[in-house]
Amino acid sequence: MTKSPVTVTVTGAAGQIGYALLFRIASGALLGPDTPVKLNMLEIPQGVKAAEGTAMELNDCAFPLLQEINIFDDPNQAFEGANVGLLVGARPRTKGMERADLLAANGGIFGPQGKAINDHAADDIRVLVVGNPANTNALIAASAAPDVPASRFTAMMRLDHNRAIAQLAEKVGAPVADIKKMAVWGNHSADQYPDVSYATVAGKPAADLVDAAWLDEYFVPTVAKRGAAIIEARGASSAASAANAAIDHVYNWVNGTPEGDWVTAGVASDGSYGVPEGLVFGFPCTSNGGEWEIVQGLEISDATRAGIERNIKALEEERDAVRELGVL
Ligand code: NAD
Ligand code: LMR
Numbered sequence: 463m464t465k466s467p468v469t470v471t472v473t474g475a476a477g478q479i480g481y482a483l484l485f486r487i488a489s490g491a492l493l494g495p496d497t498p499v500k501l502n503m504l505e506i507p508q509g510v511k512a513a514e515g516t517a518m519e520l521n522d523c524a525f526p527l528l529q530e531i532n533i534f535d536d537p538n539q540a541f542e543g544a545n546v547g548l549l550v551g552a553r554p555r556t557k558g559m560e561r562a563d564l565l566a567a568n569g570g571i572f573g574p575q576g577k578a579i580n581d582h583a584a585d586d587i588r589v590l591v592v593g594n595p596a597n598t599n600a601l602i603a604a605s606a607a608p609d610v611p612a613s614r615f616t617a618m619m620r621l622d623h624n625r626a627i628a629q630l631a632e633k634v635g636a637p638v639a640d641i642k643k644m645a646v647w648g649n650h651s652a653d654q655y656p657d658v659s660y661a662t663v664a665g666k667p668a669a670d671l672v673d674a675a676w677l678d679e680y681f682v683p684t685v686a687k688r689g690a691a692i693i694e695a696r697g698a699s700s701a702a703s704a705a706n707a708a709i710d711h712v713y714n715w716v717n718g719t720p721e722g723d724w725v726t727a728g729v730a731s732d733g734s735y736g737v738p739e740g741l742v743f744g745f746p747c748t749s750n751g752g753e754w755e756i757v758q759g760l761e762i763s764d765a766t767r768a769g770i771e772r773n774i775k776a777l778e779e780e781r782d783a784v785r786e787l788g789v790l
Contacts, residue, residue: 467498467529469584471544473575474551475503475533476512478698479592482705483548488520488528491709492546493716500530504540504551537578544583546716548708549575549603552593562783565598569789572599576606576615583610590711592618592704596650597728597742598780604730604742605790612740613753616715617728619654619744621700621707622646626656626685630663633681634671640664645746646685646726647735647766648773649780654744655769656685660760718751729754735762735770741777 470487474480480503486492488499501520505513510533517531534540541547553567572591579587587610591600596617604615623646631638642662647655658677661668672681684691692700714725727747731737734745734756746757762770784790 465497467500468493468545469500469502469543470546470548471502471504471540471583472548472550473504473537473540474509474549474593476505476509476516477551478701479550479704479708480513481516482702483550483708484516484520485523486705486709487548488523488525490525490527492712494713495527498527498529501528501532502540502542502544503531503533504537505533505535506551507535509551510535537575538582541575541578541582541587544579545586545588546712547575547579547583547587547589548712549589549591549599550593550708552599554594562787565595565780565784566787566789568593568595568599569602569784569787572602573606573789576603579603580607580609587614588712588715589615590618590708590715591615591728592708594650595780597744597777598784600728600742601730601740601781602784602789612730615730615742616711616754617650617742617744618704618707618711619646619650619726619728620711621704622650622654622656622685622688622744623726624703624707624710625688626658626681629681629685630658630661630668630672633676634663634668636663641668642723643746644726645724646744647770648744649776650728650744651776652686652690653773653776654686655766655773656682657766657769659763659766660746715749715754716751717749719748724748724757727754729756732756734758735760737770737774738778741774741781743773743777 600617643660645657658668724746747754
């Protein structure tokens, strides 16, 4: 039986991730093959014309699940009745731009969008922030939405998770489907700590199949710096893989994670593993098909502890910087 339509709002809809994302949402990959979708595309005024072109193409696909397309340059309208918000549009760092300027510019985007979500979105709104710095932008949006539970604001760590799985699979010569229980702790930045401590390959501990030198000298830096390597190679940041990770994150959030596995999601800390409450942090998580739950009771090695601490420091610094700027 067909379900009720779900309203999905995508910001930065005319950008390169938007272009890779919208068609998959409309095809049913985000929510499942029985869920009709109403798409709200948000752009800045200069992006509206290009968004209209994308909307024409979406129409031309004749997707059976796509019920409506609306384009806005006002967040209050774009988030009206939204059930899912994909916050992709962000201010990119440009040459010579200081970190504080970047944080302030993004505060000016994610604060008002958080408020628009607070005031206009549906009660079951679920938000994934993709635009960088994703974890801190999610914190800003959540703080501007006091009536929405903080657990509904998440940041994208799934691309890092998928990258980590791909690197391990290639190293051990196994299909990616054989790899379970990967984790990437912390921030979507070069500080992140990709961690194979609990990972298995066809049921065998991954740590028995790779040596410590490969992990320290290749795996961790390759995964953590993959975004920069793609920018270097492509001349633009990752787009299709980022869109794919956004689809994976929301699909698992809404439909649940597979039995016997978990995924990495950037969620508001509840104090687990010593991460200060409220920081939006990459944790191994399961979903019961509605809410993320941080996997509890994992044994933390010295290396993992150091990785977690490095990320706490980095995210506290970002949080304190936006507080000083009056954005939080
Ligand atoms: P892009 O520059 O191609 O597109 C961004 C779009 O956002 C543009 O069309 C722009 O007009 C729009 N925009 C800017 N401000 C907006 C606002 N206030 N409201 C609505 N739209 C707005 O960028 P992209 O390649 O699509 O990347 C988008 C973001 O995603 C960047 O911040 C990028 O760094 C980030 N990203 C994150 C991950 C991750 O894993 N978390 C991975 C890849 C990229
Ligand atoms: C990525 O991880 O590919 C992006 O976050 C890189 C970037 O800076 O946009």
